[in-house]
Amino acid sequence: MSERIFPGVPRIESPIFACDKLADLTEKEQRIARDLNTNGFAVIDFPDPDIDARIDRILTNLSASFEVDFEDPKADKTLGERRVQDAWQFDDDVRAIASNEALIDLLGKLYGRKAFPFQTLNFPVGTQQAAHSDSVHFSSLPERYMCGVWLAMEDVSADAGPLFYVKGSHKWPIVTNAMIGRRGYGSELSSAQDPFDEAWDALCHAHGLDQEPFLARKGQALIWTANLLHGGSKQADPTLTRWSQVTHYFFEDCIYYTPAYSDEALGKLDMRRPVAIHDQRPRSCTYLGDVVETPVPPVKAPSKKGRLARLLDRLGSKTSG
Numbered sequence: 001m002s003e004r005i006f007p008g009v010p011r012i013e014s015p016i017f018a019c020d021k022l023a024d025l026t027e028k029e030q031r032i033a034r035d036l037n038t039n040g041f042a043v044i045d046f047p048d049p050d051i052d053a054r055i056d057r058i059l060t061n062l063s064a065s066f067e068v069d070f071e072d073p074k075a076d077k078t079l080g081e082r083r084v085q086d087a088w089q090f091d092d093d094v095r096a097i098a099s100n101e102a103l104i105d106l107l108g109k110l111y112g113r114k115a116f117p118f119q120t121l122n123f124p125v126g127t128q129q130a131a132h133s134d135s136v137h138f139s140s141l142p143e144r145y146m147c148g149v150w151l152a153m154e155d156v157s158a159d160a161g162p163l164f165y166v167k168g169s170h171k172w173p174i175v176t177n178a179m180i181g182r183r184g185y186g187s188e189l190s191s192a193q194d195p196f197d198e199a200w201d202a203l204c205h206a207h208g209l210d211q212e213p214f215l216a217r218k219g220q221a222l223i224w225t226a227n228l229l230h231g232g233s234k235q236a237d238p239t240l241t242r243w244s245q246v247t248h249y250f251f252e253d254c255i256y257y258t259p260a261y262s263d264e265a266l267g268k269l270d271m272r273r274p275v276a277i278h279d280q281r282p283r284s285c286t287y288l289g290d291v292v293e294t295p296v297p298p299v300k301a302p303s304k305k306g307r308l309a310r311l312l313d314r315l316g317s318k319t320s321g
């Protein structure tokens with residue numbers, strides 16, 4: 001079995017995946033495993049019979065957080081703040097979606113380690129974000145023990161700025177600070193993604209791969225692997241909404257850290273202490289079962305945000321995918 005020989009690599013990204021008979025998985029799970037291995041993503045129906053009712057309640061509950069009149073079909077829905085991070089802390093349905101047991105079990109089988117959700121993002125519209133890999137925001141050692149699950153909370157049309165992915169890009173090297181020749185530890189950035197944009201664009205260009213939109217149906221979800229390039233397409237019609245929830249998952253027994261602010265070669269890691277949403281307990285960084293001390297990260301030059309708020313951010317889930 002591949003996971004016994006390479007326990008430090010997610011099962012679905014194993015270099016000997018082709019030899020894995022996947023005999024312990026159902027046919028449906030095997031299809032998901034193969035899609036993740038080949039394409040870097042897999043589409044599933046979200047495994048929750050109450051998902052429609054949950055979505056309705058979330059839309060009602062979160063609508064008030066945005067400065068947009070969602071009742072007005074002509075209103076521009078892209079104005080102002082366009083996301084709520086970690087709404088699981090106050091919304092039971094957001095927390096239930098993130099904590100979905102069937103999904104956590106499935107991810108555990110696919111990765112060969114127990115999964116735990118650690119961050120939620122709720123969006124009323126698309127992000128129109130450039131192609132990026134979440135690996136610069138949150139990663140693990142051993143690498144690739146992170147994934148995102150994107151849930152469509154309504155049908156998504158081509159004009160609504162759909163989520164897009166670059167099929168197969170998860171197989172490319174994970175772009176790190178070392179690769180692009182910059183120091184990350186203690187650096188100041190307005191966006192963790194900015195320094196890596198050129199490298200990702202160059203990879204897409206060199207491989208001749210295009211962005212493909214995901215025109216999802218309400219209730220469908222897309223699992224993306226740690227290094228899959230994805231983003232939000234330009235929104236052609238600003239009056240449309242594109243409600244979605246992204247839940248990011250880590251896996252047990254890893255070091256969790258933010259690569260954009262780390263220099264791995266120097267042993268300088270911007271470590272995280274994620275809180276698992278389903279049991280609300282923090283996870284220490286561990287390596288082969290041993291706890292790794294989490295250093296207090298440096299506080300960077302003062303910015304608009306207070307120093308204490310920034311320090312707290314850095315200890316928790318500061319960046320988002």
Ligand SMILES: O=C(O)CCC(=O)C(=O)O
Pocket residue numbers: 121123126127128129134148162163230231232233244246320321
């Ligand atoms: O929904 C989108 O447009 C992209 C979201 C995303 O990149 C993320 O949450 O990691």
Ligand SMILES: [Fe+2]
Pocket residue numbers: 132133134230320321
């Ligand atoms: Fe992302």
